[in-house]
Amino acid sequence: MRMVIMGPPGAGKGTQAKFVCESLSIPHISTGEIFRANVKAGTPLGVEASKYMHKGEYVPDSVTNAMVADRLAEADAADGFLLDGYPRTLEQVGELDRILTGLGTSLDCAVEITADAEAIIARLLNRATLEGRADDTEEVIRRRMEVYALETEPLVAVYGDKGILIQVDGMGSVEEVTGRILSALNA
Ligand code: B4P
Numbered sequence: 001m002r003m004v005i006m007g008p009p010g011a012g013k014g015t016q017a018k019f020v021c022e023s024l025s026i027p028h029i030s031t032g033e034i035f036r037a038n039v040k041a042g043t044p045l046g047v048e049a050s051k052y053m054h055k056g057e058y059v060p061d062s063v064t065n066a067m068v069a070d071r072l073a074e075a076d077a078a079d080g081f082l083l084d085g086y087p088r089t090l091e092q093v094g095e096l097d098r099i100l101t102g103l104g105t106s107l108d109c110a111v112e113i114t115a116d117a118e119a120i121i122a123r124l125l126n127r128a129t130l131e132g133r134a135d136d137t138e139e140v141i142r143r144r145m146e147v148y149a150l151e152t153e154p155l156v157a158v159y160g161d162k163g164i165l166i167q168v169d170g171m172g173s174v175e176e177v178t179g180r181i182l183s184a185l186n187a
Pocket of ligand 1: 124
């Protein structure tokens with residue numbers, strides 16, 4: 001299974017990706033997590049990414065695309081993967097297609113997790129108290145949601161047109177949402 005998981009900030013992408021990957025035995029590739037690990041380690045990639053992330057803006061495609069191309073070429077991604085948080089722009093959609101074509105393969109499905117705006121703000125503010133992420137302040141969360149609506153929401157229609165879109169309601173408990181995703185994938 002080669003899949004992407006999409007949805008607004010706080011919809012549950014990272015949360016659900018972990019369970020789906022465990023269930024399907026595929027690697028979980030989260031661009032957000034790769035960026036955060038680099039920020040923490042103080043690498044040049046992290047220094048560049050943090051300029052954008054703490055304001056709620058997207059890291060430039062030139063940086064993100066190269067990072068994903070390298071990661072997808074690793075051996076553990078050869079038979080399947082779940083990309084979490086990538087693609088986020090139309091340019092990234094084109095780049096992902098080019099990367100996969102170069103690897104002699106293509107995407108099987110794109111899962112969109114939908115969620116109510118106010119509920120996801122509450123989830124992220126709750127995460128802020130638990131994890132202290134720099135981009136989980138209310139002002140930055142609202143900016144991330146604006147950027148999502150502008151740059152990423154149009155991708156849903158692109159994957160719909162390709163005939164590989166699965167839409168899943170992200171409201172309810174974590175277990176309920178995982179159940180919905182796995183039954184949609186099985187169907
Ligand atoms: P991400 O790490 O992808 O951040 P996110 O949108 O907040 O999703 P995340 O996976 O962390 O949270 P989730 O919804 O699972 O990206 C962070 C930043 O990195 C971006 O803003 C951008 O700057 C940069 N970036 C990443 N990818 C990029 C790309 N491709 N191009 C450019 N820039 C990029 O969970 C949220 C919270 O809700 C959690 O606390 C969780 O416990 C809770 N939750 C989840 N499901 C729940 C449920 N059903 N009920 C109750 N709570 C739930």
